[in-house]
Amino acid sequence: MTTAEPEFLTAARTFYDAVAADYADRYRDALAAMPWDRALLGVFAELVTTAGGGRVADLGCGPGRITGHLAELGLDVRGLDLSPRMVELARAAHPGIPFEAGSLLDLPYRDGELAGAVAWYSIIHTPAGQLPGVFAEFHRVLAPGAPLLLAFQVGDDALRLDRPFGRPVTLDFRCQRPERIEALAAAAGLRVTTRLVREPEPDERTPQAYLLAHRTAGAPS
Incomplete structure (x- = not known):
């Protein structure tokens, strides 16, 4: 018997398929005005490179703007997104990068395959009870x-975009407290080494958080 897809995945896919082209147009060059984002992505790329390189993934890649930036930083990167329409746009914008459709709950990679991963605002539609499975x-x-x-995004509430x-x-955008995400990461065997929270820009409604974690050698606790 085929298991029914969780409703939140269907809702997110429907939402992003509908807005994909508009989203891609609006945010195509947004990274140029985001120095903190570029800095942290640069740190990530340097960590992967100095450790010997390898395959990395942009999980929840949307139209591929972060994926493309990571490729420009020299990484062997591929993108994954729940929305087939987003994947289609990402492939058109970055024909040299592999993109595929998929869910954070069932990643299409082998155990230990990735030398690094980025989840850039891609856990924000997942209900709290499903987050341990994602981690x-x-x-x-x-x-x-x-x-x-x-x-x-930092906070305790969901922001509804209508x-x-x-x-x-x-669709609801679920804000999170950094300490809760850090606890989820730790329980999954991911040790957080850097936590940064910045105040919102004029067009943002909440502070923004960035966590850098590393997979530990042992099994999750």
């Missing part, structure tokens, strides 16, 4: 010592 997948696919870089770009879709 277990992060741990499974990362090689021992490999870095994981996370970004997310009819973005005039499209007839709605």
Whole structure:
């Protein structure tokens, strides 16, 4: 018997398929005005490179803007996104990078395959009860010592986005407390080494958090 897909995955896919082209147009060059984002992505790339390199993944890649930046930093990167339409746009924008559709709950990589992973605002649609499974997948696919870089909005509430770009879709963006995400990472065998929270920019409603973790050598606690 086929297991029904969790409703939150269906909702997120429907939302991002609907807004994919508008989203890609709006945020295509956004990284140029985000020095903290570029700095932390640069640190991630340096950590991967100095450890000997290897395959990395942008998990929840959207139209591939972060994936493309990581490729420009010299990484052997591929992208994964829940939305087939986002994957289609990413492939068109970055034809030299592999992209595929998939879920954070069932990553299409072998155990220990990745030398690093980025989850850039991609855990924000996952209900709290499903997050341990997501972090277990992060741990499974990362090689021992490999870095994981996370970004997310800070807070205790969900921000509802209704009819973005005039499209007839709605989705909740779940804010998180850095200490809770750090605890989830630790329970999954991912040791957080850097935590940064910055105040919101004028067009943002919440502070933004960045966590850098590394897969530990042992099994999760």
